[in-house]
Amino acid sequence: MRRSMPARVVLAGAHGYGATYLRRLVQLKADGVARLAGVCDPRPPSPDHDGLPPGTPWTDDLADLLGRVDADVVVVAAPIHRHHDLAETALRAGADVMLEKPPTPTLAGFDALSDLSARLGRVCQVGFQSFGTDAVEHVRSLVADGAIGDVRGVGAAGAWVRTRAYWSRSAWAGRRELDGRPVVDGVVTNPLAHALATALRIEGSDRRGELTSVHTELFRANDIEADDTSCIRVTTAGGGTVVAALTLCAQEQREPYVVVTGSRGRVVLWYKTGRVDVTGPAGTDTRTFPFTDLLENLLRHRADPAVRLISPLARSGAFTEVLEAVRTAPPPTRITAPHRVVLGAGLDERPVVAGVDDAVDDAATTLRTFRELDLPWAGTVAA
Numbered sequence: 333m334r335r336s337m338p339a340r341v342v343l344a345g346a347h348g349y350g351a352t353y354l355r356r357l358v359q360l361k362a363d364g365v366a367r368l369a370g371v372c373d374p375r376p377p378s379p380d381h382d383g384l385p386p387g388t389p390w391t392d393d394l395a396d397l398l399g400r401v402d403a404d405v406v407v408v409a410a411p412i413h414r415h416h417d418l419a420e421t422a423l424r425a426g427a428d429v430m431l432e433k434p435p436t437p438t439l440a441g442f443d444a445l446s447d448l449s450a451r452l453g454r455v456c457q458v459g460f461q462s463f464g465t466d467a468v469e470h471v472r473s474l475v476a477d478g479a480i481g482d483v484r485g486v487g488a489a490g491a492w493v494r495t496r497a498y499w500s501r502s503a504w505a506g507r508r509e510l511d512g513r514p515v516v517d518g519v520v521t522n523p524l525a526h527a528l529a530t531a532l533r534i535e536g537s538d539r540r541g542e543l544t545s546v547h548t549e550l551f552r553a554n555d556i557e558a559d560d561t562s563c564i565r566v567t568t569a570g571g572g573t574v575v576a577a578l579t580l581c582a583q584e585q586r587e588p589y590v591v592v593t594g595s596r597g598r599v600v601l602w603y604k605t606g607r608v609d610v611t612g613p614a615g616t617d618t619r620t621f622p623f624t625d626l627l628e629n630l631l632r633h634r635a636d637p638a639v640r641l642i643s644p645l646a647r648s649g650a651f652t653e654v655l656e657a658v659r660t661a662p663p664p665t666r667i668t669a670p671h672r673v674v675l676g677a678g679l680d681e682r683p684v685v686a687g688v689d690d691a692v693d694d695a696a697t698t699l700r701t702f703r704e705l706d707l708p709w710a711g712t713v714a715a
């Protein structure tokens with residue numbers, strides 16, 4: 333069914349990352365694609381919200397708001413442990429959902445939300461904006477066409493820096509659970525989730541049931557519950573391997589990437605910029621692809637179902653299977669001195685894990701895990 337525009341959009345979670353949606357909605361309104369119908373956030377608006385039209389309804393309860401205003405789409409940019417109930421409230425009120433990643437903090441929640449949206453005939457787009465570039469399909473066709481020979485596997489490398497300010501911004505930051513509810517706010521499932529999700533999509537195994545094993549090595553150098561330095565290896569039903577090596581305790585912040593390694597070369601996708609480097613016997617070739625905004629894509633899909641949804645819930649299925657493995661794994665192993673070095677002070681304080689900047693590159697390109705790389709802080713491989 334074609335639906336007219338502008339669509340009425342409600343935003344749940346308007347501070348933090350949610351503020352970027354308010355800015356996008358200003359442009360989408362100017363383009364005649366959407367208009368902001370209301371905001372739900374327990375915190376009142378701040379002076380940063382200069383894109384907020386005067387008189388916009390603002391409440392602390394989504395069900396209450398949806399009882400007062402009609403919404404075609406609800407954007408959920410709230411804490412992870414609220415994703416499921418807010419998305420469910422939106423779907424039951426008849427709206428489609430733009431749901432931030434990770435879609436849900438449990439696999440059971442993912443399945444329940446998938447069933448509900450199918451039953452109600454509503455769509456749910458997940459905020460993996462790295463899927464919104466043709467670079468992803470370009471990498472897949474290069475690989476399928478044999479540009480790098482026989483594929484050995486797909487790696488993902490992320491080396492970021494996060495200070496105490498990041499972990500102290502919200503009660504749920506760095507938690508595995510809060511008030512008995514799963515949160516799973518670790519490096520794999522939240523800050524560098526795009527690296528793993530994009531690697532799974534490039535490998536062609538991003539749906540439920542497409543993984544045959546998930547191996548987790550979870551560590552933490554920060555004073556948090558969740559993992560901040562982790563390596564994941566999955567094997568796929570198609571015989572593929574994906575290794576994601578991710579840290580928030582790098583010496584220096586770098587662009588994360590996904591790399592496909594083959595017998596005659598490699599393809600690297602810098603998924604935040606859409607740049608693709610293909611390195612083969614003849615040298616390196618580079619192309620950069622633009623991005624499509626996922627909210628705009630959802631709105632255009634609603635108006636014309638021939639417009640393909642870029643990041644439907646089903647394409648986060650394998651990612652959520654990895655999330656479930658992280659959630660149910662033993663707590664992360666603590667990294668201590670001398671492998672942990674503290675820099676800065678106060679809210680700028682941050683731990684650096686010795687050698688981790690190189691380790692994430694090594695793991696992603698050799699497809700060996702931190703333990704297999706014999707890193708001194710990672711422990712040994714079980715015999």
Ligand SMILES: NC(=O)c1ccc[n+]([C@@H]2O[C@H](COP(=O)([O-])OP(=O)(O)OC[C@H]3O[C@@H](n4cnc5c(N)ncnc54)[C@H](O)[C@@H]3O)[C@@H](O)[C@H]2O)c1
Pocket residue numbers: 344345346347348349350372373374375392394408409410411412414418432433434459460461501502522
């Ligand atoms: N796609 C990306 O690149 C990206 C980047 C950062 C964060 N995120 C996602 O955005 C979401 C928010 O993350 P954040 O870091 O901005 O968190 P945050 O804690 O800084 O902000 C969350 C906001 O949600 C509000 N909130 C809390 N409970 C709510 C409720 N019941 N209903 C409505 N609003 C509620 C809070 O008051 C706050 O304004 C998370 O899902 C996160 O994973 C995505």
